[in-house]
Amino acid sequence: MVARHKLFKSMKLDAQLDDDDVLSDGGEEYTSPEHQALLNDGLDRIRELIGSADVSGLSDDQISDVLWNCHFDIEETTQWALEEQEKIHQAQERKAAREREKAQKLLVQKQLAEAKSASSSRAASPMGNLARGGKKGTPAKKVTPSVNLDQRQLDLSGLNLTNNEPTRVEEAPKVNFAQDKLLEEVRKSMESQGEKGKQRLSLVVIGHVDAGKSTLMGRLLYELGRMDERTRTANERNSVKAGKSSFSWAWGLDGTAEERERGITMDVALQSFSTTQRQITVLDAPGHKEFIPNMISGASQADCALLVVDASTGEFEAGFDRGGQTREHLILARSLGVAQVIVAINKLDQVQWEKDRYDDICALLRPFLIQSGFHPSKTKFLPVGAMLGVNLATCEGDDAKQLLQWYKGPTLVDLLDKLEPPSRDIAAPVRIPISNIFKGQGSGTSVAGRLLSGVVQVGERLRILPGDETAVVKSIEVEEENVPWAMAGSNLTLALVSVDSIQLTIGSVLCPPADPVPLASNFTARIIIFDVQVPIISGAMVELFHHSRDVPATISKLIATLDRTSGKVVKSNPRVVAKASSAEVQITLRSVGSSVRPIPLEPYAVNKAMGRILIRREGETIAAGVVMEILG
Ligand SMILES: Nc1nc2c(ncn2[C@@H]2O[C@H](COP(=O)(O)OP(=O)(O)OP(=O)(O)O)[C@@H](O)[C@H]2O)c(=O)[nH]1
Numbered sequence: 001m002v003a004r005h006k007l008f009k010s011m012k013l014d015a016q017l018d019d020d021d022v023l024s025d026g027g028e029e030y031t032s033p034e035h036q037a038l039l040n041d042g043l044d045r046i047r048e049l050i051g052s053a054d055v056s057g058l059s060d061d062q063i064s065d066v067l068w069n070c071h072f073d074i075e076e077t078t079q080w081a082l083e084e085q086e087k088i089h090q091a092q093e094r095k096a097a098r099e100r101e102k103a104q105k106l107l108v109q110k111q112l113a114e115a116k117s118a119s120s121s122r123a124a125s126p127m128g129n130l131a132r133g134g135k136k137g138t139p140a141k142k143v144t145p146s147v148n149l150d151q152r153q154l155d156l157s158g159l160n161l162t163n164n165e166p167t168r169v170e171e172a173p174k175v176n177f178a179q180d181k182l183l184e185e186v187r188k189s190m191e192s193q194g195e196k197g198k199q200r201l202s203l204v205v206i207g208h209v210d211a212g213k214s215t216l217m218g219r220l221l222y223e224l225g226r227m228d229e230r231t232r233t234a235n236e237r238n239s240v241k242a243g244k245s246s247f248s249w250a251w252g253l254d255g256t257a258e259e260r261e262r263g264i265t266m267d268v269a270l271q272s273f274s275t276t277q278r279q280i281t282v283l284d285a286p287g288h289k290e291f292i293p294n295m296i297s298g299a300s301q302a303d304c305a306l307l308v309v310d311a312s313t314g315e316f317e318a319g320f321d322r323g324g325q326t327r328e329h330l331i332l333a334r335s336l337g338v339a340q341v342i343v344a345i346n347k348l349d350q351v352q353w354e355k356d357r358y359d360d361i362c363a364l365l366r367p368f369l370i371q372s373g374f375h376p377s378k379t380k381f382l383p384v385g386a387m388l389g390v391n392l393a394t395c396e397g398d399d400a401k402q403l404l405q406w407y408k409g410p411t412l413v414d415l416l417d418k419l420e421p422p423s424r425d426i427a428a429p430v431r432i433p434i435s436n437i438f439k440g441q442g443s444g445t446s447v448a449g450r451l452l453s454g455v456v457q458v459g460e461r462l463r464i465l466p467g468d469e470t471a472v473v474k475s476i477e478v479e480e481e482n483v484p485w486a487m488a489g490s491n492l493t494l495a496l497v498s499v500d501s502i503q504l505t506i507g508s509v510l511c512p513p514a515d516p517v518p519l520a521s522n523f524t525a526r527i528i529i530f531d532v533q534v535p536i537i538s539g540a541m542v543e544l545f546h547h548s549r550d551v552p553a554t555i556s557k558l559i560a561t562l563d564r565t566s567g568k569v570v571k572s573n574p575r576v577v578a579k580a581s582s583a584e585v586q587i588t589l590r591s592v593g594s595s596v597r598p599i600p601l602e603p604y605a606v607n608k609a610m611g612r613i614l615i616r617r618e619g620e621t622i623a624a625g626v627v628m629e630i631l632g
Helices: 002-016 033-049 060-069 074-120 126-131 151-158 179-196 213-223 229-241 257-262 289-299 315-320 325-335 355-371 398-404 412-416
Strands: 023-025 028-030 199-206 269-274 278-284 304-310 340-346 379-383 432-438 445-450 455-457 461-465 470-478 481-483 485-487 491-497 509-511 522-529 540-546 549-562 569-572 582-589 612-617 620-630
Touching: 179 455, 179 485, 199 213, 199 289, 199 325, 213 269, 213 278, 213 304, 278 289, 289 325, 304 315, 304 325, 315 325, 315 355, 325 355, 325 612, 325 620, 340 355, 340 412, 355 379, 379 412, 432 491, 455 470, 470 485, 522 549, 522 612, 549 612
Parallel strands: 199 278, 199 304, 304 340, 340 379
Antiparallel strands: 023 028, 269 278, 432 445, 432 509, 445 491, 455 485, 461 470, 461 509, 470 481, 470 491, 522 582, 522 620, 540 549, 540 612, 549 569, 549 582, 612 620
16 A cells, blocks of 8 residues: 555655655655655654554565554554655645745845845935935935836746736635624633744844854754754754854754855745744844845844854954844834843853953943833843754753853843733734735745734635735635634735735735725835935935835925934924934825836824834945835
């Protein structure tokens, strides 16, 4: 029997192969360590079922006898083994699809960046005018980019969505609950969760390039049992082979070939784990400044942040200097609504676990955190050694000896366990900005994103904005599990049907057809200007960031400068707004290609998460703010 053969073959493989070998099953080959890990997990369960019987080295018939003697139902187990294998296939497919889309997305970003730098070297921005000795206040000359790149077209081409395949018509499921019943159901579930369950939250891991973010996360996942021994040894062996041995822990998060080759994170990697009290979704953000847009996308999907700081001599300073990402990431995260941060001072092994170095770094960071808007009570510090696993889940053993001479505080897991999930607005309408799109893996098109407000359920019809199209939610996946509904605060993947995938782009927002998000191309905002070298003048050309979308825009009018504390008008119609000041401005989107494409945006007073914006100019974040009024 083929099925039985598969089962036995798997069992024999376990006894005979190591990670480098190719697993062959039913004519198909798998080499992935994840596959092996899953398979072995399954085999462990079979072993549990058949007790202590040692099956290694036995023939198929002998194993069959063992199973029968243990009153073990071979048909049932074979079925189970097949189901497990099917799950493995699906997980592999999903992972491969994610990695393919991620690689495609990075390629598109690269193309876009190249096109932008080609055009910006020719474009005359207001800053460019000043820098080149242009007349102060001269309106910027409108320059038509030589490469006409439409972000949507790029998204689509990058995602390979613009093919001519006919869209499959799939039957749309029906909703299970009327809206009021759904809210009742969610509230009940929240109450029971409060009593006995773990509270969910999402955590973005931020910090300067090479601070050790992915290493820390990889090691933590291992310590918490979310990465098994086989995956660890496979990463170790393969990273040594690639001459990147020091990145073996980071490979647990950095999945694409280019990330592994370059030794840097390029796009946000999603993982999840649980502590005693919390179920945590992790978004490992890239530290390299080239990938700040991806970091922004990650931070806009998070409740809390883990800032990783490199304590090595000169490295902390590089990250904390003006232009360093320790600084920039903290400001960005806070501007995007993240209010709690854990600061992990890493690589203390590089400075002989010196308490003075740790104290000095904390002393420099503390005032900066307060200045960036983090309340001291929501800011925690701890020393760690990510590579050695010191003070992550535990602080014991030889590697921790030097640290234990002066540190008796909590571990990282202790601190994660105490993070407070912010309140979730479940009664507000559904808002899901799309951060990723996965096309056609058996179940049609899936999109990933964060549910900012409301509750979404299977069978629900959602409007895709911008555009007139709708889609029906076929399934909802939260932390690798299918769920009938999900509430605000969830990082989810939705499989969508009854939609042409061409209608979906990164940055689009899903919402109820009866409660759409307004589209805006002209609006007012209150902004705080960062430590910019060139002040902002009317007509300044900028890039506007809203969740995973960035669009060209102009600061079309300086309405007033404001008192930073009271918000009162200090001066109306100012000619410039300088660094560290606050202002009310009008922002107008610029055309992409031949037309201006409005984006879905809501005033902050209506929906906080939908009303936050970031403003960048020539690769530098110059301001953050909130939307006040949509003008058109
Ligand atoms: N000595 C020492 N090296 C570490 C430690 N943690 C990380 N590293 C090293 O620092 C380098 C960068 O680590 P990553 O985890 O890739 O850093 P990252 O912050 O994720 O990098 P990006 O995401 O690209 O910004 C690697 O060579 C790691 O081995 C540590 O605790 N001690």
